[in-house]
Amino acid sequence: MSAPLLAVANATKRFGAVVALDDVSLDVGAGEFFALLGPSGCGKTTLMRCIAGFETPDSGRLTLNGDDLAGVPPYRRPVNMMFQSYALFPHLDVFENVAFGLRRKGEAQEAIRARVNELLEMTQLTPYGSRQINALSGGQRQRVALARALAPRPKLLLLDEPLGALDRKLREETQFQLKEIQRRTNTSFVIVTHDQDEALALADRIAVMRAGRVEQIASPVDIYERPATRFVAGFVGETNFIDGRIARDGGGARLVTSFGNLARDHCPLAEDARATLSLRPERIGVSREGEGLSGVVEDFVFRGENTLLRVRLAPDVVLRVLAHEARYAIGDVVRLQIAPDAGVLFGEEA
Numbered sequence: 034m035s036a037p038l039l040a041v042a043n044a045t046k047r048f049g050a051v052v053a054l055d056d057v058s059l060d061v062g063a064g065e066f067f068a069l070l071g072p073s074g075c076g077k078t079t080l081m082r083c084i085a086g087f088e089t090p091d092s093g094r095l096t097l098n099g100d101d102l103a104g105v106p107p108y109r110r111p112v113n114m115m116f117q118s119y120a121l122f123p124h125l126d127v128f129e130n131v132a133f134g135l136r137r138k139g140e141a142q143e144a145i146r147a148r149v150n151e152l153l154e155m156t157q158l159t160p161y162g163s164r165q166i167n168a169l170s171g172g173q174r175q176r177v178a179l180a181r182a183l184a185p186r187p188k189l190l191l192l193d194e195p196l197g198a199l200d201r202k203l204r205e206e207t208q209f210q211l212k213e214i215q216r217r218t219n220t221s222f223v224i225v226t227h228d229q230d231e232a233l234a235l236a237d238r239i240a241v242m243r244a245g246r247v248e249q250i251a252s253p254v255d256i257y258e259r260p261a262t263r264f265v266a267g268f269v270g271e272t273n274f275i276d277g278r279i280a281r282d283g284g285g286a287r288l289v290t291s292f293g294n295l296a297r298d299h300c301p302l303a304e305d306a307r308a309t310l311s312l313r314p315e316r317i318g319v320s321r322e323g324e325g326l327s328g329v330v331e332d333f334v335f336r337g338e339n340t341l342l343r344v345r346l347a348p349d350v351v352l353r354v355l356a357h358e359a360r361y362a363i364g365d366v367v368r369l370q371i372a373p374d375a376g377v378l379f380g381e382e383a
């Protein structure tokens with residue numbers, strides 16, 4: 034990767050006894066769409082506020098294009114922020130909301146008009162320039178907030194739960210628009226979200242945070258397919274956790290569980306180590322007959338394109354399994370196939 038636009042190195046921030054950021058390091062590239070993902074309270078907003086300059090880390094260093102940000106006030110940073118509440122000015126119309134940052138910078142009238150019109154076109158708001166904010170839908174307000182934040186050409190835009198206030202259908206449409214606008218403006222976006230689907234759909238890379246620490250930074254595919262920790266596996270996407278112990282014989286290895294042995298490829302763990310296999314519902318094969326572990330369909334949810342089965346394998350083990358036909362009924366006996374390379378095995382510490 035070329036030199037990063039933003040570099041966060043060993044940032045720590047405490048509020049009294051709470052460690053909101055605990056030795057956080059990450060880079061964001063120029064033109065990259067980066068997501069900070071994690072449960073409530075993990076420190077996402079604090080990190081974003083440190084990048085914007087509303088908060089100062091107790092230790093660590095933040096640089097933008099190689100320049101240290103320490104002591105640089107928010108308005109001097111080439112960084113803008115789009116707030117979850119949008120924070121639009123209700124007494125100004127759409128055009129003036131978008132023009133706000135440019136007027137503050139003292140740009141020429143003509144340049145302001147051209148830039149605002151460009152942004153209104155990009156966000157499909159051209160017909161609404163003279164509308165008052167309270168006469169707009171939620172989706173339109175979201176686009177005004179985005180246009181306003183982009184108007185002064187920040188190098189980095191911080192977006193706090195940008196789709197949080199929209200309903201599900203609108204969120205999906207807006208995801209596409211957001212990605213397209215990010216590409217067209219070639220601005221680095223850092224979004225904060227607790228919604229894993231949103232992070233997977235939007236980001237080039239995701240940092241998964243937990244209790245002030247970064248657990249993993251990787252592409253959406255790697256986060257999903259190769260989670261670094263048990264927490265990441267459980268937080269991003271649906272998964273089954275299967276507990277057991279490792280048994281090794283010759284070059285091979287098995288996970289010994291309460292419902293039988295699962296052969297494993299490439300097992301780095303020692304004989305008798307406790308381990309947990311994280312196995313996505315779509316990585317388990319299901320059939321009525323033939324080879325496999327025997328289980329009973331305990332429940333199912335029809336989801337249109339597929340059906341999620343809950344299959345009991347043992348008194349203490351129920352697995353969620355994705356089936357592509359809807360022909361299963363409660364009480365059906367089924368066979369499950371778990372390939373030796375399916376899923377990710379975690380040792381006790383991960």
Ligand code: ATP
Nearest residue numbers: 048051053071072073074075076077078079080227
């Ligand atoms: P959410 O998704 O709920 O906004 P978050 O991941 O953004 O959560 P932060 O808002 O960064 O998390 O908070 C991290 C921790 O720091 C929390 O325990 C929070 O209570 C605490 N915290 C954040 N800001 C302050 C503050 N100004 N004073 C005291 N504690 C704070």
